[in-house]
Amino acid sequence: MMISKRIRTMDDWVDMFHSWQEDIGLDLPEVKKYQFTELYDTDATTGTEIEFGDFAGNKKWNSVLEVPTQNIRDTLLQxxxxxxxxxxASVExxxxxxxxxxxxxxxxxxxxxxxxEMRHGWQMCDVLVRYFGDSGKxxxxxxxxRRASEAFPGSKxxxxxxxxxxxxxxxxxxxxxxxxxxxxDGKYQLGMLAPSAFAPLARSAGPMLREEAFHLGSGQDGLKRIILGNRLPIPLLQKYVNKWVSTAHDLFGKDGSSTAExxxxxxLKGRFDEREQKDKTNFDRKTLxxxxxxxxxxxxxEILRKLNIHIEETGRKEKLVMPHLKFRREIGDWAGGQFDIHGNEIKDKAAYDQYLRDNMPSEHDEAKAADIAKDNAWIQDKKLPPNAWDFKPMTTR
Ligand SMILES: [Fe+2]
Ligand SMILES: [Fe+2]
Structure with a gap:
């Protein structure tokens, strides 16, 4: 794959995007048919005044030249x-x-x-290429x-x-x-960028969030359909919950982060519920x-609580447990700690390693899941809405 090509315009980037699709083996007619495009909400929707922080009340920045300092520009780029x-990554x-x-x-x-997700990647690249000069390109x-390492081991x-x-x-x-x-987590990150002082980023967030709603909904509904299929044992499902919830906790970054502050x-990046928060100055910015x-x-x-109701409907006694904030953390105050999914410490290292082997999906579990999935009824079928395949990029507001 040609990788070292210099990007001067969005067209150059689009050529590279197609090479990337080829390189990861994503050769689908549906992908070829879709019109990828960048979508920005209007200023009228996102607002033109900076909403929080030291520049609150000033006009939002519409270009990188309007951003007051290099440090702020660097953080925005990042x-x-x-x-x-x-x-x-998620596509990979x-x-x-x-x-x-x-x-x-x-x-x-x-x-x-x-x-x-590819459109969202395209969107962020449009912001980078259009607004951030050479470093953005x-x-x-x-x-x-870059590649998702477990999907592409040893990628250059x-x-x-x-x-x-x-x-x-x-x-x-x-x-x-x-x-x-x-x-x-993506919904949360975009929700934090939605009130950004940098207008192009703020105007990007709305359409992405509206698309993201389908992803979250499919996820929750998919877990419900797995439960109602009534084949996959709940303790096995719990291991997947453990795997993804613990790593998602890490995505929010360090406790007491100066970057977030x-x-x-x-x-640049507010609280997820920034627009509902009245106090913009006196709260502790170290705990964002x-x-x-x-x-x-x-x-x-709350989602797990609802899924547990569906488990009950199938006549099973087990319940899904919400993994504790301390469980299997690699970032933040609990990083490197040895805690079970209830938040109890496991002091002995060998016992903890064994606990992880028993409570995270193992090769044996994957083989078991594959065996159960041989019969498609393991996950409840769902009717495809009419014209589902005609989905298009969201309209802007
Ligand atoms: Fe996304
Ligand atoms: Fe998504």
């Missing part, structure tokens, strides 16, 4: 390419499932989600060079930037857990990541 990196992680969808509906959900290229372009986006998505239990829990002070992570955690706990 926020943009990190978001873009996750979008392409999910692409092989297209060959073994249990039902037509599942294939539709997967293909649509992958296409929309370099980052837009790198987004197509290096790993994806965040942990979750390097992990393997091996089967449909992974896929629906991923879309329910990791895409939900500056991102807030500069008005924790604030957002807790909102996320509580939302996921």
């Amino acid at each position: 926020l943009t390419y990190v978001q873009g990196d996750t979008e392409f 992680q999910q692409r092989l499932l297209v060959n073994n969808a249990p039902h037509e509906y599942d294939r539709y959900a997967l293909v649509r989600i992958m296409i929309e 370099v980052e837009a290229r790198k987004l197509l060079e 372009g290096g790993k994806r930037l965040l942990g979750s986006f390097n992990q393997a998505v091996n089967n449909w239990v992974d896929f629906y857990s991923y879309t329910c829990f990791v895409d939900r 500056w991102g807030y002070v500069w008005g 990541n924790d604030h957002n992570r807790t909102l996320y955690h509580n939302e996921v706990a």
Whole structure:
């Protein structure tokens, strides 16, 4: 694959995007048919005044030249390419499932989600190429060079930037857990960028969030359909919940992060519920990541509570447990700790390693899941809505 090509315009980038699709083996008629495009909401929708931080009340920045300092420009660039990196990564992680969808509906959900993630990657690259000069063009290229490491071991372009986006998505239990829990993190990240002082980023977030809603919904619904299929044992499903919720907790970053604090002070990235928050100045800016992570955690706990009702409907006694914030963390105050999914410490290292082997999907579990999935009835079928395949990029507002 040609990788070192210099990007001067968005057209150059689009050529590279097609080479990337080829390189990861994504040769689908549905992808070829889709009109990829960048979508920006209007100023009237997103507002023209900076909403929080030291520049609150000033006019939002419409170009990088209007951004007051180099530090702020650098942080903005980073926020943009990190978001873009996750979008392409998820496609790399999910692409092989297209060959073994249990039902037509599942294939539709997967293909649509992958296409929309590619559009989100395209969107972030449009921001990079259009607004950030040479450094933006370099980052837009790198987004197509890095690879999700467990999906492409030993890739020359290096790993994806965040942990979750390097992990393997091996089967449909992974896929629906991923879309329910990791895409939900995406909703939070985009929600934090939506009130950004940098107008192009703020105007990008709306259409992406509207598309993201389908991903989260498919994830939650997919887990429900697996439960109602009544074949996959709940303790096995729990292991996938453990895998994806714990890594999604990490995606919110360090507790007491100075990056998050500056991102807030500069008005670049707010709280997920920024627009509902009255207090913009006196709250503790050192706990921003924790604030957002807790909102996320509580939302996921509520989803599991609802899924448990469906388990009950199938006559089973087991319940899914919401993994504790301390469980299997690699980032933040609990990183490297040894805790079970209830938050109890396991002091002995060997006992903890054994606990992880017993509570995370193992090769044996994957073989078992594959065996159960031989009969498509393991996941409840779902009717494809009429014209489902005619989905198009969202309209802007
Ligand atoms: Fe996305
Ligand atoms: Fe998504």
